[in-house]
Amino acid sequence: MTEKTFMTGFGGQGIISMGQLWVYCAMKEGLKVTFFPFYGAEKRGGIARASVIVSDSEITSPIVTVADSVVIMNQDSVEIGEKVCKEGGIICVNSSLVKKDPARPDARIYHIPCNEIALKLGNVRVANMIMMGALSKVTGAVKLQDLDTILPSYFSSNKRSLIEINIAAVEEGKKVVA
Amino acid sequence: MxxxxxxxxxxxxxxxxxxxxxxxxxxxxxxxxxxxxxxxxxxxxxxxxxxxxxxxxxxxxxxxxxxxxxxxxxxxxxxxxxxxxxxxxxxxxxxxxxxxxxxxxxxxxxxxxxxxxxxxxxxxxxxxxxxxxxxxxxxxxxxxxxxxxxxxxxxxxxxxxxxxxxxxxxxxxxxxxxxxxxxxxxxxxxxxxxxxxxxxHSVEMARPYNHISSINLIPDELEAMNRKxxxxxxxxxKELIRYEEIEVEDADIVFVAYGTSARVSHGALQIARAKGMKVGLFRPITLWPFPYEQLYRLAERGKRFLCVEMSMGQMIEDVRLAVSGKAPVYFYGRCGGNIPSQEEVFAEALRLSGK
Structure with a gap:
């Protein structure tokens, strides 16, 4: 099993955190992983992309050029996201911000209203975790079963109070696409 | 543990x-x-x-x-x-x-x-x-x-x-x-x-003091130091040369690449093998000393080489030195901060296989 995922959005949406947590969990689940981020110099608002690979065998090229699954978190990222997806691949779009579908009739497209669900949970910033939960469910590549042990070391001590809502967000994400 | x-x-x-x-x-x-x-x-x-x-x-x-x-x-x-x-x-x-x-x-x-x-x-x-x-x-x-x-x-x-x-x-x-x-x-x-x-520590170690310098104005002495x-x-x-070979045994075309280029070339190799093409990878780990003899031996066995680099072609000069005209050496490179994709490298191997 090898799952190559291309994640894209704008800076501040948690693309990099999503990619890092995805591979953290995969590693704990016994898989080999690579994570290669690409982002602009801006703190917020620039492009944010990540090549993320999890596999049960050695990973060769760490650059995702033909993706098994694509995560698109905002409208501006649709163009690059739809190009990188393999024939018949998976595309997960954040339907809260993406109003025009990727032009890929061959792909399995999932619409996840990440921002709306996150707001209902009480913090729009967990939108990325809702997406990650959905990605876990539709790809089956990473179960995300160790988040409760990973998040305490991932968050700095002043953010520990956010662990619960992040785990809840992942569970909500899994439910949306169930 | x-x-x-x-x-x-x-x-x-x-x-x-x-x-x-x-x-x-x-x-x-x-x-x-x-x-x-x-x-x-x-x-x-x-x-x-x-x-x-x-x-x-x-x-x-x-x-x-x-x-x-x-x-x-x-x-x-x-x-x-x-x-x-x-x-x-x-x-x-x-x-x-x-x-x-x-x-x-x-x-x-x-x-x-x-x-x-x-x-x-x-x-x-x-x-x-x-x-x-x-x-x-x-x-x-x-x-x-x-x-x-x-x-x-x-x-x-x-x-x-x-x-x-x-x-x-x-x-x-x-x-x-x-x-x-x-x-x-x-x-x-x-x-x-x-x-x-x-x-x-010359006193504790009971030895004369050491003077460390790269200067020597006496040509014969400097030459002797260089020769030594x-x-x-x-x-x-003789001792340190290190490299990795992947599926070179039956390969017609051997990628030669190091570092990131080698990872990408390995991906291209897997695409090629899945399509039945006999492609291998030779990855130098020591760039100096360079594995000249090991590549020469592969050249003697009739293999062709595709050097893949994130440059306009630098290691290819060592690969050419290594094979000493015994085998064709081709080049595929990207530069300026671009990383070649495994699909690009595979396409180049496919083009060469038709030659």
Whole structure:
């Protein structure tokens, strides 16, 4: 099993955190992983992309050029996201911000209203975790079963109070696409 | 007990491996894409009571390495391409004085200030000495985070064994990428043996004082020193050459690539094999000494070579030297900070297979 995922959005949406947590969990689940981020110099608002690979065998090229699954978190990222997806691949779009579908009739497209669900949970910033939960469910590549042990070391001590809502967000994400 | 696997950036894994190798002194100056390495050393060297200095320039940093190395301490500096250019004078002096040191180059696109994205345009500089005078440095090229840690750890021992700088030639992708890594056993620098050739401690060690310098104004003596150094180089060529071969046995076309390019080429190899094409990969791990003989033997067996680099073609000159006209050598490269995709490399192999 090898799952190559291309994640894209704008800076501040948690693309990099999503990619890092995805591979953290995969590693704990016994898989080999690579994570290669690409982002602009801006703190917020620039492009944010990540090549993320999890596999049960050695990973060769760490650059995702033909993706098994694509995560698109905002409208501006649709163009690059739809190009990188393999024939018949998976595309997960954040339907809260993406109003025009990727032009890929061959792909399995999932619409996840990440921002709306996150707001209902009480913090729009967990939108990325809702997406990650959905990605876990539709790809089956990473179960995300160790988040409760990973998040305490991932968050700095002043953010520990956010662990619960992040785990809840992942569970909500899994439910949306169930 | 087996160490647990940790998820780390290449830059941080290099830093942790250096700390664990007993690096006693680190001198750096910030430059993208290796900044996490300097930051890591700032945190972890000082926490252990070791020396960390953010120097006023790259030139200052390499000369501080010279000073620390003269005392026999394990010393390191790191930078990225333009910064490593600035260090070349100091590296030449280290070689002239037969001092061990570890220099990390997390290379970026050039020439000049260039860009901050990954590249392999520093191959010539790394493998041909880089500074003035007759010398080489050992050059190790990791393909990922684990190997970056392993080779950095080993580099300190090699530098001491051969009394010369060891250069780790990584690139911005290896520095920035995260992978799982199992780290080597920590060495406390306190437990490292004092060096008989170093300055200081002459009274305790009951020996005359040592004077460390690269200067010698008497031509015959300087020539003799250089010849002696090259005898050592000949021995290194016998002992140290390292490379990885993947599916070369039945291959018609063999990719030759190092570091990030080798990872991409391996991906291209898998695409090709899935389509029934006989493609292999030869990955030099030591860029100096270069595995000339090993490639020559493959050339004798009738294989063709496709050299894949993130440059306009530098290692290809060594590949051509290696095969000595026995086999065709082709080239595929991207530069400017672009990384070739495995699909591009496969397409090039496919084009060649029709020739």
């Amino acid at each position: 087996a160490e647990e696997i940790r998820l780390m950036k290449g830059n941080e894994a290099i830093g942790e491996a250096a700390v664990r190798a007993g690096c006693r002194a680190y001198f750096g100056y910030p430059i993208t894409p290796q900044n996490e390495l300097t930051a890591y050393m700032a945190r972890h060297m000082l926490a252990r009571g070791r020396t960390f200095i953010q120097a006023e320039s790259e030139v200052a940093a390499i000369n501080m390495v010279y000073g620390a190395a003269s005392t026999g301490a394990r010393a390191m500096t790191s930078s990225s391409s333009p910064g490593v250019s600035l260090k070349q004078e100091g590296i030449s002096y280290l070689c002239g004085a037969d001092l061990p040191a570890v220099v990390i180059n997390v290379a970026r696109a050039g020439p000049g200030l260039g860009g901050i994205s990954p590249a392999q345009g520093d191959y010539f500089q790394a493998t041909r000495g880089g500074g003035h005078g007759d010398y080489y440095t050992i050059v190790l090229a990791p393909k990922g985070v684990q190997e970056a840690a392993d080779l950095t750890y080993e580099a300190f021992g090699l530098a001491e064994k051969w009394r010369m700088p060891v250069l780790i030639l990584a690139d911005g992708l290896i520095g920035q990428m995260m992978e799982g890594v199992v780290l080597p056993e920590p060495i406390d620098p306190v437990n490292l043996q004092r060096k008989s050739w170093a300055v200081g 150094r090259f005898e050592r180089y000949a021995q290194i060529k």
